[in-house]
Amino acid sequence: MKTIKRSFSVAGYNFRQWHKNPRIFITFALAFILCFLLSDKAVKFAEEYGTTMQLVEAFVWTFGDSNSILLSSLLLVLLFADMPFLSSGTPFYLVRIDRKTWLLGQAVYIAAATAIYLVFILVSTALVCMSNSFIGNLWSETAAILGYSGAGQQVALPALVKTLEMSTPYACMGTIFLLMLLYALLLVFIMLVFNLYKGQAAGVISVFVFSVYGFILNPQTIKAVFQLSDELMYKANVAVGWLSPLNHATYHMHNFGYDLLPRLWQTYALFGGLILLCYFLALHAIRRYNFNFTGTEG
Structure with missing residues (x-):
């Protein structure tokens, strides 16, 4: 109980650093x-x-698309640019708590932020x-037009019929939000x-490599590059649906009862397992991490 309380104290201290921090303001702006x-297309479509x-x-409609998820997640590099969050208060925490508790506090802060x-x-x-x-x-008339007429594809909005038939707006929103949260x-x-093992530059590079990997393993990208037949395209679609974390974060790239794509619970389990693996790797790295407080004053 004391460990949890101390970890929340560390997370709270990180949030207090948001005050008058221009980087935080720029990220949210x-x-x-x-x-x-990204959402202006849907608004204009309804107006027309x-x-x-x-x-x-x-x-x-906006974040049911993998490219939108990718763009929004890249802004997190700016939000967490100062990771592992060394500041003038960090030495005072480290003399009172162990490194594992301090890292748990960072994990709590990352999840909450x-x-x-x-x-x-x-x-x-x-x-x-x-x-x-x-x-x-209830789904609107705009959603019905986008989904059933195929107009959604014409304006690059992923309004799929199975989304309309198998869910309600708030349930679908909750699922997409959770998928985005786990991916982020x-x-x-x-x-x-990578920050703990190799430094901040390596951490930023790892994010871009991870993002490019997801972008390349995109069904439409593969179709455009290799010009696959419909049968091969289906197999490629299933393959990248399992192999790409970005596709796992995309709502319509899941099995809703009639294909071989991953089911939502499988995606949740996969993301959860990978996040826990990263946390344990971070625990291992923090044991030998060399804290350098140069430039953290103020």
């Missing part, structure tokens, strides 16, 4: 701009057809469309591990 640019939207549909960031993204997309939306837990946490914990 860029996130809002990104949400506006004279229809309304459900409040969270902009989030569902990432969740806050994604909640901000969710709220931002809702704000973009709120003047022409309703809060009822895995990305940040990979960055933490």
